[in-house]
Amino acid sequence: MSNTAVRYLTMLRMVPRYPRSITTTELASRLEEQGFSVTMRSIQRDLEKLSADFPLLVDENSRPYRWSFDRNATMDIIPALDLPAALTFELAKAYLSPMLPPRALSHLKPHFDEAHRTLLREKNPLGQWPDRVRVINRGLGGARPPVDADVLEAVTEALLREYQCKLTYQARTWPEPEEIVVHPFGLIFRDPNVYLIGTIDGREGVRQLVLHRATAGEVVEELIERPEDFDLDLYIHSGAMGILKSDEPVYLKLRCDKPVLNHLIESPLGFDQITTEIDDKTFEMAVTVGDTQDLRWWLTAQAVHCDILEPAWLRDEIETTLKQGLRRTRRTGDA
Structure with a gap:
């Protein structure tokens, strides 16, 4: 050439x-x-x-x-889409659509269209794959709050270029919206919200900004100030994405029923999890987790299938919660 x-x-x-x-x-x-x-x-x-x-x-x-x-142009430069690539785009469309605003999706629309045409054109079992696969999230599925397209575009560009961004943001506890300058470190998609992780000028600590609460955004072409020891995965596993009850981690020891909680063996709750088989019906596990509200919700929901061996204070707390719920249920039944 x-x-x-x-x-x-x-x-x-x-x-x-x-x-x-x-x-x-x-x-x-x-x-x-x-x-x-x-x-x-x-x-x-x-x-x-x-x-x-x-x-x-x-x-x-x-x-x-x-x-x-052109916005709607298909990229016909060789190589053309093969079936696996077309399938990837087709599935990406299905599962990205609830997460991204229309403007962000519009950039991918020509690729989605070309992928769809490829799957229809080729007589191959892969073409039927999108009709045979579904993704279901655990828990109650609330509607995803809409994220402003300008905000998402500004945030993603700032993240990629390691620039600061300016947002008009309304925190739940603020009396009115404020204009803030953010040093973005990462995005976390956790149903039903999208979180921007970073620091805010004039405020201490790493913050979680819920993107649907931002109404305007623009890139500030100044490099971010990022702590050298910040790691997005470690941040998540620290329990920070839960509602923290304290900054101290919890050493959790449980006795669990089989097979109901076998998924805890397959999907450990933490890096240091140790699992011990007790008998055909029981196993014990020990792990360090964040002291979060999510932990309490999960333990409350699984109370019929596991015993909290340690710590005793958390076992007492869950027992109190269950008793309060039982009393309320009985009052409702007696009404």
């Missing part, structure tokens, strides 16, 4: 889909980084020539011109 053809393909990959765009100046700089030395005038001529065969759009009202791919 000639050097010019390689440059054409490289340049096409750099052009974003509308409404995003890129200037000829930006293209010249990025091509220089890829080892292509070319003038902006040559880039302009190349793009005009390529627009005859590719769905390229140009905004001639700006100087230098801004280029983008």
Whole structure:
């Protein structure tokens, strides 16, 4: 392949889909980084020539011109979608749609459409896969609160570029919305909410911002200040995503019924979990977990299937909760 053809393909990959765009100046700089030395005038001529065969759009009202791919264009550059790739896009559409706002999904729509056409076109059992697979989340399925498209776009761009972002945010305990500058560290999707994890200028500690409570967002082109020891996975496993009752971890020891709680053997509650077989009907487990409200809800729900061996104070707390619930149930029955 000639050097010019390689440059054409490289340049096409750099052009974003509308409404995003890129200037000829930006293209010249990025091509220089890829080892292509070319003038902006040559880039302009190349793009005009390529627009005859590719769905390229140009905004001639700006100087230098801004280029983008048509929003609904399918990317027909080889290689075409094969069946496994088409299947992946089809399933991604099914399970991303409840999580992302329409604008975010619109960027993927051409790929979803091409994937759907590929599956319909190919007579292959894989084409039937989306009709035969479902994902069901545990627990009661509440409706997912809508996230503002501008907010999600600003947050994701800031995360990828390690920039700060400015949000108009209304916390549950704040009397009115505030404009805050956030140093984003990660996004966590936990039904039914989307959480932005990071720090806020002027406030201490790592915060969890529920994205549907933000009404406006923009990228601040300044690098974030991120603690060197911050790790998103360790943050999650610390119990921080639960409603913390204290910062101290809990050493939990349970005696559990088989086979009802066998899933705890297959899916440990923590990195340090130790499981001991007692007999055909029972096993014991010991693990360090976060001291959260989620832990209490789970232990309350599983009270009929497990004994809390340690700690005694948590066993007493769950017993008190169960007694209060029983008294309320009896009062309701007597009414």
